[in-house]
Amino acid sequence: MTTSPSASVLRIERIQARILDIPTIRPHKLSFGAIQRQSPVIVQLWLSDGASGFGEAATIGGPSWNEESPESIRHAIDSYLAPAVIGQDAGRFEQLLQRMDLACKGNRFAKSAVEQAAIDAVARSLGLPVWQLLGGKQRESLPLAWTLASGDSAKDIEEAEKMLAARRHRIFKLKIGARAPQEDVAHVARIARALDGRASMTVDVNQAWDGATARRYLPEMIDAGVGLIEQPVAQWNEEALRQLTATLPHTALVMADETVCTPQDAMRLARHNACHVFSLKIAKHGGLLRTRAVADVARAADIGWYGGTMLETSVGSAASAHVFATLGGTHHNCELFGPQLLVDDIVEQQMVLSDFALQLPDGPGFGLTVVPERLDRFDRARQGLTPVHVDLGRASAQPA
Numbered sequence: 001m002t003t004s005p006s007a008s009v010l011r012i013e014r015i016q017a018r019i020l021d022i023p024t025i026r027p028h029k030l031s032f033g034a035i036q037r038q039s040p041v042i043v044q045l046w047l048s049d050g051a052s053g054f055g056e057a058a059t060i061g062g063p064s065w066n067e068e069s070p071e072s073i074r075h076a077i078d079s080y081l082a083p084a085v086i087g088q089d090a091g092r093f094e095q096l097l098q099r100m101d102l103a104c105k106g107n108r109f110a111k112s113a114v115e116q117a118a119i120d121a122v123a124r125s126l127g128l129p130v131w132q133l134l135g136g137k138q139r140e141s142l143p144l145a146w147t148l149a150s151g152d153s154a155k156d157i158e159e160a161e162k163m164l165a166a167r168r169h170r171i172f173k174l175k176i177g178a179r180a181p182q183e184d185v186a187h188v189a190r191i192a193r194a195l196d197g198r199a200s201m202t203v204d205v206n207q208a209w210d211g212a213t214a215r216r217y218l219p220e221m222i223d224a225g226v227g228l229i230e231q232p233v234a235q236w237n238e239e240a241l242r243q244l245t246a247t248l249p250h251t252a253l254v255m256a257d258e259t260v261c262t263p264q265d266a267m268r269l270a271r272h273n274a275c276h277v278f279s280l281k282i283a284k285h286g287g288l289l290r291t292r293a294v295a296d297v298a299r300a301a302d303i304g305w306y307g308g309t310m311l312e313t314s315v316g317s318a319a320s321a322h323v324f325a326t327l328g329g330t331h332h333n334c335e336l337f338g339p340q341l342l343v344d345d346i347v348e349q350q351m352v353l354s355d356f357a358l359q360l361p362d363g364p365g366f367g368l369t370v371v372p373e374r375l376d377r378f379d380r381a382r383q384g385l386t387p388v389h390v391d392l393g394r395a396s397a398q399p400a
């Protein structure tokens with residue numbers, strides 16, 4: 001028996017975007033302020049055959065990390081992106097992205113959530129894991145970093161000791177840049193001394209320093225044992241990033257985060273030898289396919305990749321894990337620990353962490369089951385919460 005081609009087309013019937021508010025297990029302090037809750041936008045997308053899928057776009061501190069906020073993401077989806085893709089063939093992922101680009105410039109976080117939901121829905125409908133639709137798995141697990149960001153050296157050391165004892169994490173990322181750089185050097189050195197030889201350390205400055213400050217203080221951090229330096233200077237300051245990459249001691253690598261979003265950003269950084277590693281994040285790249293496009297540039301340019309997070313729930317973390325599972329090239333581990341930083345999650349069972357590594361998920365779609373009652377419980381509209389504001393605390397004014 002033959003079926004007509006149109007009968008097998010899976011059309012997008014409906015899309016719903018809602019903002020959830022989920023507290024973090026402790027205040028999480030970054031260079032631009034502290035957060036105590038995450039406000040992910042969760043998208044559900046239904047297909048003509050009744051299957052549905054989920055996607056997520058999480059920001060950090062509303063629009064503090066970049067231009068998009070939970071409110072702008074939901075607005076872009078409801079008003080522009082959903083109308084652009086409803087009725088379309090859900091399986092033509094590239095075409096969906098092109099239609100969203102025509103309807104709406106930028107807004108990559110919002111597009112990423114819609115694209116994830118379409119891919120999850122199609123994969124579920126076909127009974128396949130997403131990694132299979134993306135070219136096939138190349139790895140089963142990735143070592144998983146944890147971020148120490150309580151703002152207090154003693155508390156951070158205690159937290160790191162617990163993670164080591166539980167065999168959960170032995171790679172720690174320290175959030176710095178809110179205090180005077182000398183204080184940050186002392187903080188990093190205290191933690192490095194306490195963990196000496198038992199863990200590796202990254203610092204993430206989240207754009208807080210100018211080039212001169214980075215050139216002055218990063219060598220001291222490298223001396224203390226830091227091996228990976230993430231986004232020490234402003235997103236626009238590629239020249240300073242290039243100088244650091246060329247001149248810092250070779251025991252440390254320079255990683256771009258906020259600076260590398262589009263494949264064109266990746267090409268520019270590659271052409272100028274402006275970093276050693278890209279932090280890949282499905283939200284800032286605009287989805288899973290464009291994450292692969294950025295990873296392709298990394299590989300062609302002899303640049304490594306790191307599996308980054310926007311502190312998503314298990315939905316966005318599993319979506320990221322599926323695409324990371326398909327990537328070749330040199331990797332520098334991952335940090336998909338969002339589910340563990342939140343007090344609760346929206347899925348039945350989280351991805352497995354064992355032996356310091358995240359076991360990459362399997363099963364149809366993203367391989368997780370979302371619990372509708374949990375979506376309802378954390379729904380902002382039901383909780384009656386207002387937009388999240390980052391606690392500016394001691395953070396000084398940052399360059400725009």
Ligand SMILES: O=C(O)C[C@H]1C=CC(=O)O1
Pocket residue numbers: 060147149204206257308309310311335
């Ligand atoms: O990397 C960032 O800039 C954002 C995020 C990722 C981990 C974390 O602690 O914060």
Ligand SMILES: [Mn+2]
Pocket residue numbers: 204206230231257258279
């Ligand atoms: Mn970062």
